[in-house]
Amino acid sequence: MKKLVVMSDNHGLDMMMKYIKELEPHADYYVHCGDSEASREDLLKGYICVRGNNDWGIDLPNEARLDVEDIHILITHGQYFGFFNRELAMNDLLTRNQCQVLLCGHTHMPMFERDGDYYYINPGSTTLPRGGSQPSYAVITIDGKNVNCEFKIIK
Numbered sequence: 001m002k003k004l005v006v007m008s009d010n011h012g013l014d015m016m017m018k019y020i021k022e023l024e025p026h027a028d029y030y031v032h033c034g035d036s037e038a039s040r041e042d043l044l045k046g047y048i049c050v051r052g053n054n055d056w057g058i059d060l061p062n063e064a065r066l067d068v069e070d071i072h073i074l075i076t077h078g079q080y081f082g083f084f085n086r087e088l089a090m091n092d093l094l095t096r097n098q099c100q101v102l103l104c105g106h107t108h109m110p111m112f113e114r115d116g117d118y119y120y121i122n123p124g125s126t127t128l129p130r131g132g133s134q135p136s137y138a139v140i141t142i143d144g145k146n147v148n149c150e151f152k153i154i155k
Contacts (some may be wrong), residue, residue: 001143002068008033008077008105008137009125011054014043016126020137021046023152027139029066033105033123034077052077052105063097070145071100078104078122087113087120094118101140101147109133112149119147126154 005027010016017038021030034052038044041058051060064075074097081089081104094102101119109131110124123138135154140147 001141002028004029004031004068004138004140004142006031006033006103006121006123006138006140007126008123009035009052009108010037010127011035011125012037012039013127014039017043017047019154020126023154024137024139029068031066031075031103033075033103034060035105048075050075050077053079065097065099068142071142071147072098073101073103074099075103078106081106087115090120091115091118107131110136110138110151112138112151114147119149121149124151 005024007020030047032047032049034050035054037054038058048064049060050064051062066073090102100117103121108125108129110133111122113120124133124136126135126137129135136151139150
């Protein structure tokens with residue numbers, strides 16, 4: 001079994017990347033789904049990171065792929081999914097990349113949805129939650145083909 005800690009959208013609050021690692025010191029992977037707005041690249045050390053729509057100062061990829069046990073994961077920020085038919089766009093991206101799990105941010109609202117063999121996970125925002133949510137990140141466990149997600153509230 002592997003443990004992934006996933007965060008997104010801290011929007012320049014640099015200390016949050018270190019804080020999440022302190023809260024979850026025993027993860028196998030740390031993932032940042034974009035809009036870190038990190039003031040220095042070294043702050044993202046140890047994270048698999050992608051570029052958000054507000055990440056201008058650091059050279060990051062738009063997408064990343066991670067294979068964990070029997071699961072193929074695609075990581076992106078999510079700004080290109082739009083509002084209408086969002087789920088169709090997410091499903092299309094997963095199928096084109098032959099992945100089962102999508103990790104994305106952008107909306108600042110936690111989401112864990114399963115659609116057949118596909119999982120859509122947004123950890124929410126660690127600093128600027130929306131839609132009545134609280135500051136959060138996600139802890140994902142993968143055991144073979146089983147994917148579980150728990151949202152952790154930051155107090």
